[in-house]
Amino acid sequence: MQEKTSAILVQNGGTIKMTLDQLKENESGNIKQINDEDLAIQLLSMGFTLGGEVKIERIAPLKDPILITSGTNYISIRNSDAKKIELIV
Amino acid sequence: MSKSDTQNIVLIGNPNTGKSSLFNALTGLNQKIGNFPGVTVDKKTGSYTFEKKAINVVDLPGTYSLNPNSQDERVAKDYLENTSKDDIIIVVADATNLKRNLLLFSEVVELGKQVILVLNMMDLLQKNKQEIDIKKLSKKLDCPVIPVNARLDKGIENVKKAISSYQQKEKKEINAQTSSNRIDEAMKRINDIDRITEDCITKEGENKSYLFTKKVDNIVTHKVYGYLIFLALLFFIFQAIFSWASYPMDLIDNGFVLLCDFVSKALPEGVLNDLIVNGILAGLGGIVIFVPQIAILFAFITILEDTGYMSRVSFLMDRILRQFGLNGKSIIPIISSTACAIPAIMGARTISNYKERLITIMVAPLISCSARIPVYTILIALIVSEDETYGIFNLQGLLVMGLYLLGFVAAILSAWIMKLIIKSKEKSTFTLEMPIYRAPRWKNVGYEIFSKVKIFLFDAGKIIIAISIILWVLCSYAPGNRFEEINKKYASTTYSESETEALIAADKLEASYAGIIGKTMEPAIKPLGFDWKIGISLVTSFAAREVFVGTMATLYSVGDADNTKSIKEKMMSAKNRETGEKLYTTATTLSLLIFYVFAMQCMATLAVVYRETNSIKWPIIQVVYMGALAYLSSLLVYTIFS
Numbered sequence: 001m002q003e004k005t006s007a008i009l010v011q012n013g014g015t016i017k018m019t020l021d022q023l024k025e026n027e028s029g030n031i032k033q034i035n036d037e038d039l040a041i042q043l044l045s046m047g048f049t050l051g052g053e054v055k056i057e058r059i060a061p062l063k064d065p066i067l068i069t070s071g072t073n074y075i076s077i078r079n080s081d082a083k084k085i086e087l088i089v
Numbered sequence: 090m091s092k093s094d095t096q097n098i099v100l101i102g103n104p105n106t107g108k109s110s111l112f113n114a115l116t117g118l119n120q121k122i123g124n125f126p127g128v129t130v131d132k133k134t135g136s137y138t139f140e141k142k143a144i145n146v147v148d149l150p151g152t153y154s155l156n157p158n159s160q161d162e163r164v165a166k167d168y169l170e171n172t173s174k175d176d177i178i179i180v181v182a183d184a185t186n187l188k189r190n191l192l193l194f195s196e197v198v199e200l201g202k203q204v205i206l207v208l209n210m211m212d213l214l215q216k217n218k219q220e221i222d223i224k225k226l227s228k229k230l231d232c233p234v235i236p237v238n239a240r241l242d243k244g245i246e247n248v249k250k251a252i253s254s255y256q257q258k259e260k261k262e263i264n265a266q267t268s269s270n271r272i273d274e275a276m277k278r279i280n281d282i283d284r285i286t287e288d289c290i291t292k293e294g295e296n297k298s299y300l301f302t303k304k305v306d307n308i309v310t311h312k313v314y315g316y317l318i319f320l321a322l323l324f325f326i327f328q329a330i331f332s333w334a335s336y337p338m339d340l341i342d343n344g345f346v347l348l349c350d351f352v353s354k355a356l357p358e359g360v361l362n363d364l365i366v367n368g369i370l371a372g373l374g375g376i377v378i379f380v381p382q383i384a385i386l387f388a389f390i391t392i393l394e395d396t397g398y399m400s401r402v403s404f405l406m407d408r409i410l411r412q413f414g415l416n417g418k419s420i421i422p423i424i425s426s427t428a429c430a431i432p433a434i435m436g437a438r439t440i441s442n443y444k445e446r447l448i449t450i451m452v453a454p455l456i457s458c459s460a461r462i463p464v465y466t467i468l469i470a471l472i473v474s475e476d477e478t479y480g481i482f483n484l485q486g487l488l489v490m491g492l493y494l495l496g497f498v499a500a501i502l503s504a505w506i507m508k509l510i511i512k513s514k515e516k517s518t519f520t521l522e523m524p525i526y527r528a529p530r531w532k533n534v535g536y537e538i539f540s541k542v543k544i545f546l547f548d549a550g551k552i553i554i555a556i557s558i559i560l561w562v563l564c565s566y567a568p569g570n571r572f573e574e575i576n577k578k579y580a581s582t583t584y585s586e587s588e589t590e591a592l593i594a595a596d597k598l599e600a601s602y603a604g605i606i607g608k609t610m611e612p613a614i615k616p617l618g619f620d621w622k623i624g625i626s627l628v629t630s631f632a633a634r635e636v637f638v639g640t641m642a643t644l645y646s647v648g649d650a651d652n653t654k655s656i657k658e659k660m661m662s663a664k665n666r667e668t669g670e671k672l673y674t675t676a677t678t679l680s681l682l683i684f685y686v687f688a689m690q691c692m693a694t695l696a697v698v699y700r701e702t703n704s705i706k707w708p709i710i711q712v713v714y715m716g717a718l719a720y721l722s723s724l725l726v727y728t729i730f731s
Contacts, residue, residue: 042154057306063408076400
């Protein structure tokens with residue numbers, strides 16, 4: 001995890017960029033932006049908001065998909081989509 | 090209120106808000122399921138009468154927003170935009186998740202529609218010690234707000250009253266969101282809703298059902314227990330479909346025997362009698378017998394979906410199924426296919442990605458359905474005796490299991506190949522809500538069983554009856570005077586009366602059009618070890634696979650189709666006409682078994698595939714690829730074993 005973060009750190013020229021797929025079970029963060037318009041609209045309509053909290057509830061036994069929550073909104077998404085969800089660091 | 094005697098209302102709401110409960114509570118059994126024009130999205134319509142006014146209700150598919158992400162949402166949006174200005178739109182919302190549900194509400198209002206907001210699940214709201222100031226909410230939203238508990242039929246009268254006393258509003262200036270960015274637009278809307286609900290939600294409470302749900306999920310989606318629970322459930326469902334259903338199935342079977350007997354005696358002898366008894370009634374019996382299995386299967390599937398469990402299974406299976414071009418949601422059709430491919434193919438509608446849905450539809454018939462069971466049973470009995478064992482296992486049972494496994498593996502591999510061939514730019518996602526766990530709504534389960542059985546009986550039934558009649562004609566008529574010659578041949582014999590009848594029946598079949606078809610086919614199927622009689626049953630199996638047993642019964646001149654033992658004996662003693670050797674050798678029997686595992690021998694399924702894909706191309710491809718698979722595998726098996 002540590003190494004991964006530092007690799008990203010270098011890639012982005014000093015700014016830390018964190019996406020949802022990098023969190024572990026029971027970890028949470030706040031959504032900064034979603035880099036896919038369709039996915040963003042879908043998540044917003046399912047109770048997730050920009051700036052709002054998102055928590056990894058469970059990672060499927062085969063590491064994908066994952067269950068995420070925000071308040072009482074509770075959905076599953078694939079890792080490929082989680083990668084598009086940027087978190088506030 | 091408009092002057093006309095009918096009022097149209099449209100139900101719309103997020104999935105899992107109890108929209109269908111409200112629909113059922115409003116319309117009762119007065120409902121129809123059809124399709125929206127051009128797409129295969131269920132369109133539920135119904136009606137009721139209130140204060141002498143006829144009210145027509147349309148239930149739109151559950152949708153999170155009017156931003157069309159899936160076919161369901163596109164249908165909902167298009168339908169809403171084309172409603173007339175007098176139609177009342179009822180937005181059904183989950184009271185325990187008001188904020189999110191109001192997002193859709195605000196989109197409907199922006200379309201300039203006449204709206205009523207129905208807050209469902211008021212019982213849960215109370216349980217959670219949450220409170221909503223309904224009056225305040227109604228004032229802020231400037232529309233009637235009706236609290237209900239659709240599950241317990243509470244508040245339904247109030248909804249009906251609100252509809253009949255609805256005051257049509259002049260279309261107001263709507264300050265539509267005018268941001269160029271869809272994301273900003275949605276966020277702005279969310280912030281507006283936050284301000285409204287802040288005042289109206291007077292007590293936040295604690296969502297108890299949500300906390301309970303997360304506890305259950307710790308076990309249900311666990312990496313070990315999760316799969317174990319799923320396997321145990323599957324085992325239980327199989328047990329139910331194959332052992333419990335056998336009692337009502339036997340009853341139906343016997344009922345049809347009695348009915349056929351009664352009709353054949355009641356009607357004067359002749360062509361009409363024969364057509365009704367051996368054509369229509371025989372065909373009808375062939376479908377009605379599967380009603381118990383389909384009803385039980387749909388009871389389970391509805392219960393599993395209604396409780397929220399199915400979403401978890403899809404979650405567990407998504408990664409595995411994705412590998413093969415399928416989706417987590419394909420698991421429901423795959424399970425259903427073990428009973429019958431027809432409901433399975435209809436069930437694939439929940440998969441929003443077209444390619445994944447198409448692959449699911451294309452491979453579902455490879456999974457052994459219940460119609461193959463009678464065929465497997467009789468053929469396996471020819472090569473393995475009942476008490477043979479392999480270790481502690483019954484060998485017959487093992488073979489049946491092996492055939493099921495074979496079908497399953499073939500389905501998965503075919504899916505994988507299709508994944509490589511079919512091109513699609515559509516993105517595949519698995520963004521699926523995990524609804525809270527709730528007790529199943531038994532009434533809903535009942536409605537679901539009723540409507541699915543109805544579709545099965547009428548849609549599949551029409552085709553099966555048509556095919557049965559055609560087959561009957563092919564079996565009952567022959568070119569020229571071939572039948573009379575047969576009658577003459579047996580005019581003076583020393584056989585007993587029943588034996589003579591049986592011999593005549595067998596000879597006539599050989600001379601009939603069906604027999605000619607069988608004979609014509611013989612060169613093509615000879616490499617598989619089949620003779621012309623097997624050829625005929627391959628043809629008749631197109632009506633339904635289990636017809637094989639009946640055809641064998643006729644072909645091998647056994648009077649009673651239910652007497653499996655004597656069919657078995659006759660088949661065992663059947664000789665190859667040229668070599669004089671035993672016909673059903675291990676090689677032929679295995680080859681035939683494999684053929685039945687893979688071949689697409691079901692007209693009804695093909696008809697449903699045609700309807701669901703809206704194209705003749707896919708059923709044709711299905712017949713060809715499954716046929717090729719069956720032919721080559723049988724050829725291989727026959728060559729190895731003979």
